[in-house]
Amino acid sequence: MAGYVNKILEIDLTTKKTDIITIPDKDKERFIGGSGLSAHLFLERGLYKVDPLSEKNELIIMTGPLTGTTLPGTGRFTVCAKSPLTNIWGEGNCGGNFGPELKFAGYDGIIVKGVSEKPVYLYIDDGKTEIRNADDLWGRDTYDVTDILKDRYSKKAKVLTIGQAGENLVKYACIVNDKGDVIGRCGLGAVMGHKKLKAIIAKGSGKVNPCLVDEYNSLRKMLLEKIKENVVSQSFHQMGTAVGMDMGMLSGDIPIKNWRLGDHPELTKNITGPIMRERYLKRAGACFGCPIACKRVVEVNDGQYKTEEGPGPEYESLCSLGAMTMTFNLPALIKANEMCNRYGIDTVSCGSTIAFAMECYENGIIKKTDADGIELLWGNEEVILKLIKKISFREGIGDILAEGSKRAAERIGKGAEDYTVTVKGLEAEMHDPRGWHGMGLAYGTSNRGACHSQSMSLHIEQGVTIYPELGLDKDFKGQTSEGKAEMTVKSQNMAMVVNSAVICLFVMSCISMDDVADMLRTTTSFNYNKDKVMEAGERIWLLKRGINNLMGISSADDALPKAIMTPLKDGAAAGSVPDMKLMLKEFYQMMGIDEKGRPAKERLERFGLGELITRLYSR
Numbered sequence: 001m002a003g004y005v006n007k008i009l010e011i012d013l014t015t016k017k018t019d020i021i022t023i024p025d026k027d028k029e030r031f032i033g034g035s036g037l038s039a040h041l042f043l044e045r046g047l048y049k050v051d052p053l054s055e056k057n058e059l060i061i062m063t064g065p066l067t068g069t070t071l072p073g074t075g076r077f078t079v080c081a082k083s084p085l086t087n088i089w090g091e092g093n094c095g096g097n098f099g100p101e102l103k104f105a106g107y108d109g110i111i112v113k114g115v116s117e118k119p120v121y122l123y124i125d126d127g128k129t130e131i132r133n134a135d136d137l138w139g140r141d142t143y144d145v146t147d148i149l150k151d152r153y154s155k156k157a158k159v160l161t162i163g164q165a166g167e168n169l170v171k172y173a174c175i176v177n178d179k180g181d182v183i184g185r186c187g188l189g190a191v192m193g194h195k196k197l198k199a200i201i202a203k204g205s206g207k208v209n210p211c212l213v214d215e216y217n218s219l220r221k222m223l224l225e226k227i228k229e230n231v232v233s234q235s236f237h238q239m240g241t242a243v244g245m246d247m248g249m250l251s252g253d254i255p256i257k258n259w260r261l262g263d264h265p266e267l268t269k270n271i272t273g274p275i276m277r278e279r280y281l282k283r284a285g286a287c288f289g290c291p292i293a294c295k296r297v298v299e300v301n302d303g304q305y306k307t308e309e310g311p312g313p314e315y316e317s318l319c320s321l322g323a324m325t326m327t328f329n330l331p332a333l334i335k336a337n338e339m340c341n342r343y344g345i346d347t348v349s350c351g352s353t354i355a356f357a358m359e360c361y362e363n364g365i366i367k368k369t370d371a372d373g374i375e376l377l378w379g380n381e382e383v384i385l386k387l388i389k390k391i392s393f394r395e396g397i398g399d400i401l402a403e404g405s406k407r408a409a410e411r412i413g414k415g416a417e418d419y420t421v422t423v424k425g426l427e428a429e430m431h432d433p434r435g436w437h438g439m440g441l442a443y444g445t446s447n448r449g450a451c452h453s454q455s456m457s458l459h460i461e462q463g464v465t466i467y468p469e470l471g472l473d474k475d476f477k478g479q480t481s482e483g484k485a486e487m488t489v490k491s492q493n494m495a496m497v498v499n500s501a502v503i504c505l506f507v508m509s510c511i512s513m514d515d516v517a518d519m520l521r522t523t524t525s526f527n528y529n530k531d532k533v534m535e536a537g538e539r540i541w542l543l544k545r546g547i548n549n550l551m552g553i554s555s556a557d558d559a560l561p562k563a564i565m566t567p568l569k570d571g572a573a574a575g576s577v578p579d580m581k582l583m584l585k586e587f588y589q590m591m592g593i594d595e596k597g598r599p600a601k602e603r604l605e606r607f608g609l610g611e612l613i614t615r616l617y618s619r
């Protein structure tokens with residue numbers, strides 16, 4: 001089947017055995033690839049039953065049929081596993097260049113099983129695979145490991161690695177591709193660390209050839225034109241994702257001081273896309289084959305926070321490490337971002353957990369003596385940098401905070417849970433549902449916990465778009481809950497397709513679902529159209545939901561935390577709170593969710609998910 005290599009490498013680190021598995025074409029068509037196909041394998045292999053940090057958990061690294069093609073925004077891949085942070089379905093989607101290289105090296109994906117006794121890395125070279133000793137890499141940060149492996153093999157090889165946070169089983173450790181691109185959320189770096197798998201290096205000389213060449217070529221030309229003309233892609237190129245800082249303040253999108261404030265004058269004065277561009281930008285960077293190039297390569301030349309040229313902070317990191325902790329010093333945030341990348345730690349969960357600790361400190365729940373003598377004061381950048389290190393190495397208070405804010409609150413007690421902002425155990429991403437209620441429903445029903453990218457928010461199609469939600473449309477409807485269930489259903493079904501194909505969400509701001517169907521059809525020759533891919537999207541959401549039900553999730557878990565359900569006194573979203581009761585009621589009806597929070601049997605039958613029915617309804 002064109003688009004796929006039709007081979008998945010399965011590697012057992014306990015027995016050191018490798019195997020090749022193949023996926024039937026009907027399952028490729030039903031689940032596409034990326035996180036959809038991973039969810040199918042997760043269920044088939046019974047991974048919902050395992051402990052996330054046990055030999056039985058498996059790390060599923062998966063490309064999509066578009067990965068490695070020349071279509072724009074498709075150089076991506078996903079990593080999935082049972083999450084050690086949330087104990088449910090965990091997934092991350094990454095750009096960079098590892099995904100295409102893996103396909104060029106001969107594999108659609110890798111499934112890593114078992115646990116090695118000693119640190120190892122996986123070497124993949126044009127279909128040849130070896131497990132090699134990583135004693136000399138263990139204990140090193142992700143930048144060092146990347147440099148060492150590229151020096152050892154080839155500058156053209158692509159590296160996926162964990163830092164010290166993954167080795168130390170920090171529950172929100174991430175996996176880093178070639179320094180700047182991360183599988184950030186859900187703590188999948190800790191799964192890799194537990195397996196003693198320090199890195200994977202891949203190089204290959206293969207190609208991904210589309211099936212319908214002429215149609216594919218004209219489609220590609222048309223998509224590139226669309227992206228070039230699009231104002232969102234132009235802003236991302238100019239300002240990076242940090243363009244969202246200015247825009248977010250206008251709509252009440254940015255959480256400040258652990259979600260307590262809706263406005264702060266220092267924010268737009270100090271940590272915006274234009275300021276980063278003017279003072280610290282060296283150049284724009286791009287993932288494989290992307291014409292937008294939204295990435296920031298920055299350098300801080302001098303001063304206390306001097307930072308060598310490297311990947312700069314994205315919007316999410318500026319908010320979580322900066323606005324959430326009231327730290328508005330951009331060079332300090334560039335340094336904090338670099339430390340998180342090097343140690344291999346998710347900036348969103350890290351910044352949110354630090355902000356949680358600061359609020360506990362303000363309210364006398366954490367004392368200076370509990371915090372190794374550090375005063376956890378808002379806006380103190382030195383505290384942020386110290387805590388990033390302590391968390392990554394599990395030193396002192398860092399050991400508790402390395403568990404994530406939900407578990408840390410359970411251990412601390414004394415009402416600390418009031419200061420956590422999580423859904424299903426995942427720290428919320430940096431978009432405030434009080435500014436756009438559809439995001440509240442997206443957070444509540446996202447299968448990996450509070451996440452905006454599981455309900456695609458950036459899309460050109462009317463009725464499924466960020467624009468009416470964020471006030472960029474003449475018909476601004478952000479701070480109302482009516483009609484948001486329908487929008488969220490469409491949006492999340494689209495996101496399931498996009499995270500399976502795998503396509504960049506920012507590129508999706510320029511193209512339509514008809515385009516996506518054409519991309520998949522001309523590449524694979526499966527007879528996709530828009531309806532068929534949307535059907536696949538709904539199937540994948542239902543599958544992930546059912547998997548979560550098998551791990552104990554019910555409708556009670558679709559709730560937003562207290563902080564988000566408390567109205568703000570200032571900012572563009574002042575006084576507004578999403579009506580979750582209304583939105584969830586409509587959402588459950590539309591998605592066929594029963595009173596226990598499970599997809600109804602008839603709905604699963606309609607989407608051909610018999611494998612899930614057997615497991616879900618025989619319990």
Ligand code: SF4
Pocket residue numbers: 073074095096236285286287290291292293294295504505506507
């Ligand atoms: S828009 Fe940015 S994140 Fe998306 S593929 Fe392009 S460079 Fe990567």
